[in-house]
Amino acid sequence: MRVFISHAWEDKPLALALAALPDFVDVWVDVRELLGGQTLDPTIVRAIEDSHVFIVLVSRTSLAKAWVAKEVEWALAREAQKDRVFILPVLIEPGIDLRTCAPPFTPFAQRLFIDASDTSEPGLAKSRAAIGLTLFHWASDWLEAMEPRGDSNHRFAEALEADLAEYQTRLFAVKAALAWPLPTLVQDDAVAHLVKVKDEYNAFTERFMPRLTDADGEIRQRFGVSAQRGFARLVTFIRNEVFHGAAFALNDVIESINAYDTVLRQDPAALAAAEARRSERVAALEPVMAELVERTADYLDTLR
Incomplete structure (x- = not known):
C-alpha cells in the first residue's frame, strides 16, 4: 500500500x-x-x-x-x-x-x-x-x-489482454478475407468465408465494445488514475481510429461485393474504381492495425 x-x-x-x-x-x-x-x-x-x-x-x-x-x-x-x-x-x-x-x-x-x-x-x-x-x-x-471471489489484478489484466488479442484476431481475419480482388471475392466459397469471419467479428464487438466502457472504472480502482488515463487513450484509439474508422470503412468493400452481379460485372470502369477502393481500404487498415498492436502491448506492459 x-x-x-x-x-x-x-x-x-x-x-x-x-x-x-x-x-x-x-x-x-x-x-x-x-x-x-x-x-x-x-x-x-x-x-x-x-x-x-x-x-x-x-x-x-x-x-x-x-x-x-x-x-x-x-x-x-x-x-x-x-x-x-x-x-x-x-x-x-x-x-x-x-x-x-x-x-x-x-x-x-x-x-x-x-x-x-x-x-x-x-x-x-x-x-x-x-x-x-x-x-x-x-x-x-x-x-x-x-475482489469478493479472490480475483487478482493479475487475472483481470490477463482477461483484458485476452479480449484485446481476440479483437485483433477477429479484425485480422476480416482483413485477410478482403485481401483478394473482387472477382475472386464474389465466388461462393469466398463469400461464405467472408460472411463467417464478418459475423464472428460483429458478434464479438457487440460484447467487446461495452466491456471496454465497463472496464474503465475498474481499472481506475485497481491500478490508479494513471493506468485509467492510459486505458482511456487506448479505448479512444480503438473506437475512433479502428472500430469506427479504418475497420468501418471496409463496409464499402462489402457493398461492392453486393453490387457485383447487378452493376460491376457489366461496367468495367465501375469495377476498376470499386477494386481500387477495395485495395485502398485494405491498405489503409494495415498501419492502423500495426499501431493497435503496439499501443495494446505498451499498455499491457504498464499494467504488468
Missing part, C-alpha cells in the same frame, strides 16, 4: 517518526523522494495520484500553510475520483477542533481521524499502531469490495 504524508516543514521530524509503519505500507515523504532539480508541483501531484492513501498531519502550523492546503485540495479531488475513502487526518497537536478549521480542512470534522498528539516514544508507537491498523482495515475492505 502506497501512502503519501502531507505535513508542514516544521513538522517533518514527526512526519518521519510516524512514517515507520508496518511493512505492507510504502510511505512517501518529500525529503526522502524528491531529487534535486525536480519541479515540485508535478512531482507532488504524481505522488498523490499514485498513492492509495493520503495522510495529512494536522497541526496549527500545517493549518496555516498554503502549500499543505493545496495538497489537501488535490487529495480531495483525488478522493472524489476514486469514490472511496482516501484521506486520513492525523492530529499531531492537542487542542485542535476540526469543526472550526477553515477550508479545505472543514470536511475532516465529519470523518475518522487518528489522535497522535502524544509525541512521547510510547505515544508515537501507539499512534503508528493505530495508523497501521486503520490502513490494514481499509485495505481489507477494498479487497473485499473489489
Whole structure:
C-alpha cells in the first residue's frame, strides 16, 4: 500500500517518526523522494495520484500553510475520483477542533481521524499502531469490495489482454478475407468465408465494445488514475481510429461485393474504381492495425 504524508516543514521530524509503519505500507515523504532539480508541483501531484492513501498531519502550523492546503485540495479531488475513502487526518497537536478549521480542512470534522498528539516514544508507537491498523482495515475492505471471489489484478489484466488479442484476431481475419480482388471475392466459397469471419467479428464487438466502457472504472480502482488515463487513450484509439474508422470503412468493400452481379460485372470502369477502393481500404487498415498492436502491448506492459 502506497501512502503519501502531507505535513508542514516544521513538522517533518514527526512526519518521519510516524512514517515507520508496518511493512505492507510504502510511505512517501518529500525529503526522502524528491531529487534535486525536480519541479515540485508535478512531482507532488504524481505522488498523490499514485498513492492509495493520503495522510495529512494536522497541526496549527500545517493549518496555516498554503502549500499543505493545496495538497489537501488535490487529495480531495483525488478522493472524489476514486469514490472511496482516501484521506486520513492525523492530529499531531492537542487542542485542535476540526469543526472550526477553515477550508479545505472543514470536511475532516465529519470523518475518522487518528489522535497522535502524544509525541512521547510510547505515544508515537501507539499512534503508528493505530495508523497501521486503520490502513490494514481499509485495505481489507477494498479487497473485499473489489475482489469478493479472490480475483487478482493479475487475472483481470490477463482477461483484458485476452479480449484485446481476440479483437485483433477477429479484425485480422476480416482483413485477410478482403485481401483478394473482387472477382475472386464474389465466388461462393469466398463469400461464405467472408460472411463467417464478418459475423464472428460483429458478434464479438457487440460484447467487446461495452466491456471496454465497463472496464474503465475498474481499472481506475485497481491500478490508479494513471493506468485509467492510459486505458482511456487506448479505448479512444480503438473506437475512433479502428472500430469506427479504418475497420468501418471496409463496409464499402462489402457493398461492392453486393453490387457485383447487378452493376460491376457489366461496367468495367465501375469495377476498376470499386477494386481500387477495395485495395485502398485494405491498405489503409494495415498501419492502423500495426499501431493497435503496439499501443495494446505498451499498455499491457504498464499494467504488468
